Amino acid sequence: MISYEELLKRAQSKLPKEKGTGERFEIPRINSFRIGMRTIINNFKEIADALNRDPRHLIKFLTNEMATAGTLEETRATFQGKFPSNTLERLLDIYIENFVMCPVCKRPDTNVVREKRFSFLVCEACGAKSSVKSV
Numbered sequence: 192m193i194s195y196e197e198l199l200k201r202a203q204s205k206l207p208k209e210k211g212t213g214e215r216f217e218i219p220r221i222n223s224f225r226i227g228m229r230t231i232i233n234n235f236k237e238i239a240d241a242l243n244r245d246p247r248h249l250i251k252f253l254t255n256e257m258a259t260a261g262t263l264e265e266t267r268a269t270f271q272g273k274f275p276s277n278t279l280e281r282l283l284d285i286y287i288e289n290f291v292m293c294p295v296c297k298r299p300d301t302n303v304v305r306e307k308r309f310s311f312l313v314c315e316a317c318g319a320k321s322s323v324k325s326v
């Protein structure tokens with residue numbers, strides 16, 4: 192007969208060593224660098240995928256907020272101008288607040304749905320539908 196302590200040790204040895212923050216909604220940190228007068232976000236597609244948003248929508252928001260031009264290339268985005276990473280993080284937080292998090296239940300399980308000329312944030316968790324400004 193195997194003792195409880197032996198079973199517990201065996202179960203603990205099979206647990207992953209690395210722990211997350213406990214949050215279900217984790218956004219990858221922005222991996223950016225500057226070359227001359229350009230700022231490049233290397234993991235742009237990964238961030239857009241984590242937010243469950245179209246990368247074109249996110250880049251349009253960022254270019255409008257930074258008042259600059261930006262291009263999307265496969266997995267990364269390039270912006271004209273020098274932008275510190277804390278500015279990019281702050282703008283990403285604003286985007287998440289306005290276009291990802293449900294204003295009713297504060298969950299990230301949302302989609303942006305376009306109906307005629309208006310955009311709505313539809314929550315899959317609570318069913319709320321709220322209007323969002325167009326980018």
